[in-house]
Amino acid sequence: METKIFAKDQLDDAVDLLAKGELVAFPTETVYGLGAIATNEKSVKGVYAAKGRPSDNPLIVTVSDEEMMRRYAKEVPERAEKLIKYFWPGPLTILLFVKPGSLPDAVTGGLDTVAFRCPDDELTHNLISKLGYPIVGPSANTSTKPSPTTAQHVYHDLKGKIAGIIDGGPTRVGLESTIIDLSVKTPIVLRPGEITPEELSEVLGEKVLINTGKVSDKEIPKAPGMKYRHYAPSAPVVVVDDVNDFSKVDFNENIGVMALKDQLAKIDLPDENKFNLGNDLVDADHNLFGGLRYFDDKDNIKQIYVQGFYDGEESLAYMNRLNKAAAGHHFNK
Incomplete structure (x- = not known):
């Protein structure tokens, strides 16, 4: 077709x-x-x-x-x-x-x-x-x-x-x-x-x-996004809750990073391994899916670290999508 x-x-x-x-x-x-x-x-x-x-x-x-x-x-x-x-x-x-x-x-x-x-x-x-x-x-x-x-x-x-x-x-x-x-x-x-x-x-x-509950395998969800895996690129995604933890990541050519502009400037990686989420949470909302797709098209990227946000209700949507993309995996090293 x-x-x-x-x-x-x-x-x-x-x-x-x-x-x-x-x-x-x-x-x-x-x-x-x-x-x-x-x-x-x-x-x-x-x-x-x-x-x-x-x-x-x-x-x-x-x-x-x-x-x-x-x-x-x-x-x-x-x-x-x-x-x-x-x-x-x-x-x-x-x-x-x-x-x-x-x-x-x-x-x-x-x-x-x-x-x-x-x-x-x-x-x-x-x-x-x-x-x-x-x-x-x-x-x-x-x-x-x-x-x-x-x-x-x-x-x-x-x-x-x-x-x-x-x-x-x-x-x-x-x-x-x-x-x-x-x-x-x-x-x-x-x-x-x-x-x-x-x-x-x-x-x-x-x-x-x-809603904070999970839909069981046998239940029919009332709405999209409640039951199945969503938003995930091929490479595993890890949520970085504290931006200071980016300094603890063992960066190499197989790692991608998605973060705000000021945070990316502190990370020693080639530009092609970085995706700029913007200047604030509103920008990050807009750019999240674009960043996940950017790295999904790069065969050399084996893991993606993404900046998390915890700004009350304003960050609920961003973290909902990011947590699903990461299957709940958060950085703790």
Whole structure:
């Protein structure tokens, strides 16, 4: 299969492919998503196949607006309306009860809930509006690999497996959306993102919990990112919690380092063994996946040391992704 890359003025071509049941990757403000019409079970199953994604991992339903979401949500409670008014379009995914029979089990995992997202990206908004249907939107990468933040990342992973990629340039945020579960009595963040639990709590006027539990092998996760290995390059990743510990690492030509600019300047390694995460945590959020992919393409790199951050809720999303990439391995020497 030929994978076409579409420019911004070729959106109608991408719409035509989706309408025919093909798979097309699309940009959002967080990461690139892999699109298929959410009501087309065959196309949705194609998403799992292209990614090599476990079939019990539910998919996010990406909509153009609240009106489209209401076609598939069993009910939209007041607290969902509050969050939609304040954060949509934006990097927030809302888990609600699904209208029975409105979406295939391939989307919901057979659960009675589904996650809805309305991205803050004009291209994708127009894509879905022209299509007239919601699309599923898991990250457009090979399952377990770092999420894609450019069209080139998508092409690297899915060339020949999908029909097209809409090139919207580099993403703004760089980490996937916050997922909040509103199907339970007390709202709970299932996956942290740019929007923090504190910000959600302020808008809702009630406490918001943070999921810390693990999903067992036999359970179906309510949302993406809760059960399976994610974001990992080929080389093992190690989290460095204290930047002073970088001085204890036995550096050599087979080691890669990802850290803030000022920290990298203190490390005696060739430039090609370093990846600059930027000047602060916001930059690091944006650059994390790019750095993991940078080293994934280097055959000589056998281990990657990455700077950790512990800045309260602001660093939850970064550390969530990094810990998954590292499979929980932290430096202690």
